Amino acid sequence: MTAATPLLSTRGLTRRFGGLTAVDGVDFDLVPGEVRALIGPNGAGKTTFVSMLIGRIAPTSGTIALGGRDITRLPAHARVARGMAYTFQVTSVFQRLTVAENVALALRRSERHERAVQAQAAAVLARVGLEAQGGATAGALSYGHQRLLEVAMGLAQSPRVLILDEPTQGLSDGEIAAFNALVRSLVPETTVLLIEHNMAVVMALATRITVLNAGAVLAEGAPEAIRADARVQAAYLGTD
Amino acid sequence: MEFGPHLMLALIEGAVLSAVLALMAAGLSLVFGVMRVVNVAHGEFYMLGAVIAWFVAAGTGGGPAPAFVAALVIAPLAVGTLAALADGLILKRIAYDPERTIVATIGLLYILQQATLMTFGPEARPVAPPFNMRIALPWLARGDEGWGLVWPWGLSVTTYKLFVIAAAAVVLVLVRRGLTHTRAGLLMRATQIDRETAQAFGIPVGRVYALTFGLGAGLAALAGVLIVPVQQAHYLMGGDALLLSIIVVIIGGLGSLAGTIAAAVLIGMSEGIISVFFSPTLAKIVATLLVAFVLVFRPQGLFGQRPR
């Protein structure tokens, strides 16, 4: 296996809340072009870990680096500007604005010309299958479509790293299939980090899986190896 | 008068102010604690207490004492009822949204203030205290034979002012016991701690809110009745009172009656002292900036807990 410079890495990343250690000294490397799934039981620290990656929570100790440069002290908006994108676990779009405006806002950080913004917004919406909904109010969309809008807003930023926090929750089977196809089309230009509970999605998309349990990395490797791992089965998957 | 007795006089005046302020601030703190809204019209409830006291005194014969007792009962009840009505008609309809509540209570402020201007008029009018004996106070001074008590001219307090301090203390104790020992108080504290859970337990949150808002207004009106024999009743007297109450509530920290009282004593005393020795305008500037900086840098106040 060729050694690629990690795109996103952490060393000893820790977060404590009073007496509770939610994330415990995690070393993590995300390689360019991969689809990494982060799985584990509830309370394993997945969302806390990812919140520290994107900058919503400050770590108690440890470091985070993006493209080799230390971003531990960098505020969230600056990390996004450096090429990270994040979709919320609980859908957080601009409810009262139109679908097109939601995507346009994601584009305007880097694109200055309004006509280009409008054109690119339409293209992004078409890519996720929402091109017919451009003029609709975001809050009026179905839950599944709002999730897709979130993903569209992430795509619009052309990020280096796209972090998806339980993106398929609440989606129908057909929507999940479309989502899988979309993610596959993103790599290798975009690297994807995916928190997921839906093991079918994980197996279909992931090139590598990291298993988190009680705040620490329990196992890490190729999907088949993880599925066969006895410790992972005991902690999370259950035996077949 | 020398410095010592002068300071003591300032402290006594400050104590009276603190007492009245504590009542007003307790009312404001209660409303914010239980309902999570800031009532900008709180000062006007205080003003209404004073104005209604004047009307009651003007309307009843039989001397200042019975008129005062009548006012003590009528004004808080009337103002409390008015407040409960405002809660039901306005605040409930806007679902206690913080921003809209501030706008609505600003509107209420102007309505109450201007309606008073139209009926009561722009002048300040006095109300006679029910009793007003002057008590000369001693001061320790070094004389020819060593230390002894002297009675400096001008160093005195009136029985009424002592009564105000005592009355405020009694009412606050009653309020505290009411909150901790009655069912209504329990419902209020439960709603303050966790509104959703309280509702889930079947507590009539709407009625608790109306009661709380009325009680808060009643306390302010009571403060107004108590102070009016000392100051005069004037339609603009709510403004300063509101400002000072906000200062006390913020510095004392929310959810802490003890903190509110401590802050009221602190603010009342320092207001008194600074006003006597420096310019009252400067005192107010210091006070307003203090509130701003406390909110910016230490939002839990000096005594409160950090918000969850």
Place this chain on the structure above:
Amino acid sequence: MSERGRVILLHGGLLAVLLALNWVLPDYHRGNLARIMVLAVYAMGYNLLFGYTGLLSLGHALFFAAGMYGLALPMQHLGLSVAPAFLAALAAGAAAGLGVGLLALRTTGVAFMIVTLMFAQAGYLTILLAGAWTRGDEGFTIPQAARRIAGIDLTQPAARYAAAWALFAVALAALLWIVRHRTGRVLVAIRENEDRARLLGYDTHGFKLLATVLSATYSAAGGAAFALLFGYAGASFATVQYSILPLLWVLLGGAGTVIGPFVGTLFMFYLIDWAADVTPAYMLLAGLALILLTLFLPLGIMGLVRRRLGWLP
């Protein structure tokens, strides 16, 4: 017609009508409308922070007064002429906005409202304390001879109206440009969902600070123009009432719309003007209006119009 065309037609048309009225209106109404246009600039400044960014300040009188005294004091005590004094006023407003913003933006919601209120109160009290220069509540007048620019006597009704119109036109055009382009869009995003806006890569604190400084500068421009055109500076313009009025005007006219503030100012000005003839308690109407607006008409007049005309900025 394109959306851009409609926007230009509407706002350009309004400006053209207002300009033409200079030759049509009788003196009394012409003076009123000049006042309204200047106060509308104040309201537009308030709207930028409240309607577009979603921050409710209760202390904007501080910025209005910064402009008023920022112009009047140098003219009175330093003999400055109109143009540099106006620039000084704008600088004073921007500085006040920056100072208040850096502190107050560390709080949110109700705390933000109280902090802004407190700073404005402190400002008012400082004006009183500095009575030796400011003449406190009584205020002072700026002599007629000083109120000239480029040889034009601004105390003459026609010139005064034209000057008010010019300021209003520039302010309106600038506001229209801001809200229709990137900055305005980001401010709206911050209002709608600040967390999301931040995670789209926008420095939301920086944008809020920018909005505060712009808002303060607009308000100061209104205050300076008021002192210049009507020849008076007084502490009453720094009181709480003058912080509440722009909120009222914007709520009535339509928060988050460009011409809403003007509509609200126009309406309330005449309503209060009429009421003041009837009773000294005319602010009762203001109080009633605030309650009715927040209960039944939270969108305001132009906000309702925008429901039908979606392109209204």
